[in-house]
Amino acid sequence: MGDLIVLPGQGRKLVTKAQEVTFKAGEAQGSDVSIFEVVVPPGFDTGAHFHEQSQEFFYILEGELELLAFEPTERTGDDWLGWESVDGERVVRAGAGSSMFVPPDTPHAFRNATDEPVRMLFQCYPSPEHEHYFEEIAEIWSTGRAVDAEAVQRMRSRYDVKQITPMRFAPPSEQSSGAAVDS
Template identity: 45%
Template sequence: MTDGLMLPPGSGSRIQTVTLKVGAEHSKVWSAFEADVAPGFDVGAHVHQQAEELFYILEGELDLLAFHPAGEAGGDWRAWRSESGAEVLRGRPGSFMYVPAGCPHAFFNPGSEPARMLFLVSPSGHELYLRELADLLAASTGLPDQAKIAELRARHDIHQLTPLTQESGLRRSVRTGAASRRR
């Protein structure tokens, strides 16, 4: 018989701006994270061919995308529309997003305050990507090598469609790491 896992608030393993709650060492099926999303952080539209994800907003606001764009997809996924007319959702606490394998998806914090969300990834192991990314970012001086980032993402079933960015004011700069740490 295997026991479950119970964690008090704030527990888990911190990886950049994400706290791993349950990962591959506990489950073969999924990994669970609590994520802090800094104002202006845009994960960029991307696709996983194998993974499915669930997102649940706990605090703040996030723009959410989980559909294929109609026609030619431009560089700003927040302007995308689906063939059925779906548009990007401004999610608030309690908003939920399910992303099946093969579905383009993204999130962006449009507010001036950090947002916090719970997200689950199936199959488990997404924490391996996050740890490798953290190591790559820590080893770089200045902007990390984009080719290394692309290779890392490809090994972890992440096909980036639009850039991962961090906006500050009106300036939009391309980043290859995660959002700045909340707290």
């Protein structure tokens, strides 16, 4: 357990075109919580989803994200951006210093609608569920080909990710040409 102190820039990294994840603490350190630093590229949208067992915490360090963490009056279509709760909650645009806690069974999503990367701290309980998830999705993203949406769905179902709307990644350079990757 010699890696209990992790300095800036340190930690095991997974880097793909769709994300950069740095493992800060988790199963290897004996933690019940997995903690990551995540760089969310422009155009990345997790899609609305929920977890039956996991709970998550997101803290924006730099940049701005659109956030959702509520049950909508109706889970409509392929897009969560217009959802509203019974109490009138809507998607929030949140900047540095903002956080989002997500209990089990709560629909949630985030999207980077800016043209700058966003850096956030992400915690998930229980460990190591999301550690293995990030490893496997990095492998899928790194193929260099169009992402196989069915492969992503099979993988997500193994990790307690119940997808409601599609995950999307369309970097600004590809948005103008109409190219997008749905998964």
